Amino acid sequence: MDNLNQSLNQLYKSESRRILSTLIRLLGDFDLAEDAMHDAFRAAMEEWPQKGLPENPRAWLISTGRFKAIDRIRRQSKFNTPLESVQKTLVNMDDDPALQDEQSIADDQLRLIFTCCHPALATEARSALTLREVCGLTTEEIARAFLISPTTLAQRIVRAKTKIRNAGIPYEVPVESELPERLHTVLQVIYLMFNESYSASSGDSVTRLDLSVEAIRLGRLLLSLLPEAEVQGLLALMLLHESRQPARTNASGDLVLLEEQDRSLWDQELIREGVALVEDALRSGKFGPYALQAAISAVHADAKTSNQTDWAQIVALYDRLLVLEPSPVIRLNRAVAVAMRDGPSAGLALIEDIKIDERLSDYYWLYAAEADLYRRLGKTSEAGAAYEKALSFTRLEPERRYLQKRLMELG
Numbered sequence: 001m002d003n004l005n006q007s008l009n010q011l012y013k014s015e016s017r018r019i020l021s022t023l024i025r026l027l028g029d030f031d032l033a034e035d036a037m038h039d040a041f042r043a044a045m046e047e048w049p050q051k052g053l054p055e056n057p058r059a060w061l062i063s064t065g066r067f068k069a070i071d072r073i074r075r076q077s078k079f080n081t082p083l084e085s086v087q088k089t090l091v092n093m094d095d096d097p098a099l100q101d102e103q104s105i106a107d108d109q110l111r112l113i114f115t116c117c118h119p120a121l122a123t124e125a126r127s128a129l130t131l132r133e134v135c136g137l138t139t140e141e142i143a144r145a146f147l148i149s150p151t152t153l154a155q156r157i158v159r160a161k162t163k164i165r166n167a168g169i170p171y172e173v174p175v176e177s178e179l180p181e182r183l184h185t186v187l188q189v190i191y192l193m194f195n196e197s198y199s200a201s202s203g204d205s206v207t208r209l210d211l212s213v214e215a216i217r218l219g220r221l222l223l224s225l226l227p228e229a230e231v232q233g234l235l236a237l238m239l240l241h242e243s244r245q246p247a248r249t250n251a252s253g254d255l256v257l258l259e260e261q262d263r264s265l266w267d268q269e270l271i272r273e274g275v276a277l278v279e280d281a282l283r284s285g286k287f288g289p290y291a292l293q294a295a296i297s298a299v300h301a302d303a304k305t306s307n308q309t310d311w312a313q314i315v316a317l318y319d320r321l322l323v324l325e326p327s328p329v330i331r332l333n334r335a336v337a338v339a340m341r342d343g344p345s346a347g348l349a350l351i352e353d354i355k356i357d358e359r360l361s362d363y364y365w366l367y368a369a370e371a372d373l374y375r376r377l378g379k380t381s382e383a384g385a386a387y388e389k390a391l392s393f394t395r396l397e398p399e400r401r402y403l404q405k406r407l408m409e410l411g
Contacts, residue, residue, distance in 0.1 A: 004048055004049055004053070005045075007053065008041065008044060008045060008048070011057055011061075012041060015058050015061070016037065016041075016136065017109065017133075017134060017136050017214075018108065018109060019037055019040070019058060019061050019062055019065065020033055020133065020136075021111070021112045021133075021134065022108040023036050023037055023062060023065050023069070024108075024133070024171060025108050025111060025112070025171040026062075026066055026069075028171070029165060030161045030164070030165075032072065032073070033069070035072065036065035036066065036068050036072070039064075040062075040065035040068060041061065043064050044057075044061060044064070107173075108171075109218065110173060110218055110221055111171050111172055111173055112130075112133065112134050112171060113130050113189055113190070113218070114172070114174055114182060115164065115170070115171045115172070116129045116130035116133060116134065116164075117182050117185040117186050117189065118164070118169050118182070119181065119182065120163060120167055120169060121160050121164070121169075122156065122160065122163075123185075124146075124156060125156040125157065125159060125160040127146075127189050127192060128142050128153050128156050128157055128160070129156070129157050129160040129161070130185075131145070131189060131193065131196075132157055134189070134193070135192075135193045135196065135211060135214075139154050145195070145196070147359040147360075147363075173225065179225065180226070183226065183228070183231070186222065187222075187230060187231065190218050190219055190222070190234060191215075191238075191290065193211055193214070193215040193218075194211065194212055194219075194241070196211055212242055212245075215238060216235070216239065216242065219231070219234055219235040219238055220235060222235075223235055228286070229280075229281040229286045229287045229288070230281070230286075230287065230288045230289075230291060232277045232278070232281040233278060233289075233290035233291025233293070233294045234290040235274075235277055236273075236274040236290075236294035236297075236298075237274070237278075237291075237293050237294035238274075239270045239271075239273055239274035240271060240275070240278075240294060240297035240300075240301055241297060242267070243266050243267040243268075243270035243271045243274065244258070244261060245267070246265040246266070246267065247261035247263065247265040247266060248261065249398065253398055254398055254401055254405075255398045255399055255401070255402040258300065259306035263303075263304065271301045274294065274297070274298065275302075277294070278291055278294040278295050278297075278298050281294070282295060288324055289321055289324050289325040292321040295317050296314055296321075299313050299314050299317070300314075309340070311337055311340045311341035312341055314337045314341075315334065315337045315338055315341055318330065318333060318334035318337055322334065328354055328359055328360050328363075329363070332351070332354055332363075332365065332369060334350070335347050335351050335369070338350060339373055339376075344376040345377065347369075347373050348370065348373050348377075351366070351370050351373070355370075362393045363393070364392075364393035364394040364399075365390075366390075367386045367389040367390035367393070368387070368390040370386045371387040372406075380411065383410055384410050387403055387406055387407040390403050391403050391404065391407070
């Protein structure tokens, strides 16, 4: 029984978002699909101990969820659901999803991303809805990513779901002529999905490998649909970051920052693929922010040690990036690069200007970077205060341990 419960928990973590994506397409309703998915997992907990694990658990859960939804719709139709609506939903579910090919079910996530990024939806709601439904991030995690309150974000998601239902927005990848206008938001969503995997918002682990694998898979699929420079740039950026994964934590699960990582552990195959993609993107002359960020990662990948990093080139790339995307986080990253090129004092002067931006008032990396620069200058009192402030905002346990270690080293 314990092994079965463990298998079910693992299946929920690895497959629930794909199952939900397929059920949303089959049912045409977010809330009904989510209820159906949870009904299916409850049914699995009741039936699998007696009947054993099915040959294809994901297909079983999709089929079961579909039938649970049919029962739910029929019950509701007796009260307040128009008969035409019930009949339309049942007709759309004639085919047994268990008989669909693996690729069709897997690609439902990409269909759902394009649905959530439909131009009929408010711009600020598209990414939030996708991260909630496709990636399974909590409202709080997404709100932190967008530097807004959870209440505001929850309202955006509800309005977007209502718009999709009322406007009859289809669950499909758009035709080729419509792909470019939808591209920006889709790239943003996949990047945020990967960013959450690469640096989880909260919890006991630095990374969420399930999300990184899925984000890279979606990036490859998008590149096959639309081989443009920014799609290449995004995929390159994810691959280059992913290449560092084995060196980002030590045997105890503690965080290891870039300058301290054992670079012999970096995945050279991913680096070669990422560098080739970013070089193609830059040669095209049509690149944007993702290709520039990938280029910065490629410069890091090219250095055998942290001391050999070409910080002048990285600062120059950040200068170009800020023209295209003048965000406070990019300004912070540039400030750190300037500190590595020109010394800690130069970086601290830039950070003082960045701290005026209220969007970073609870961004712990701002204070962690400030603390590190004070530490390098030997200003232990100022460094300690900044580390304390960073600790008050971090929610990830390995990062807390890292900051506490730095604080203790100050004495």
